[in-house]
Amino acid sequence: MRIDVHTERCIGSGVCALVAPELFDQREDDGVVVLLDPDPAPDQHENAHEAATRCPASVIEIREAG
Template sequence: MRVEIHADRCIGSGVCVLLAPEVFDQRDDDGVVVLLDEHPDARHHESAHDAATRCPALVIEIHDEG
């Protein structure tokens, strides 16, 4: 799995951080998403997918590789 974000469209809702804190964080100054792990462990795949589908601005893309 590879995670990609489009931070320029982020509205800072924080849903991604709540659902997958091992994969996402937010900048302190404006709340914009920060990608912590582009290739998360398999144990975090489900939470990353959940974050992507629940993101209100749809800024997270999940690419299933292999």
């Protein structure tokens, strides 16, 4: 799995950081998403998918390996 984020579209809702704090954080000045781990371990894949699904601006892109 590979995660990419489109920060230019982020609205700073923080859902990703709440759902998957091991993978996402937010910049302090404007709340825009910060990707902490673009290649998460398998035990974080479900959290990554949930964060992507719940993101109101659809800025999280997940590409599956293979």
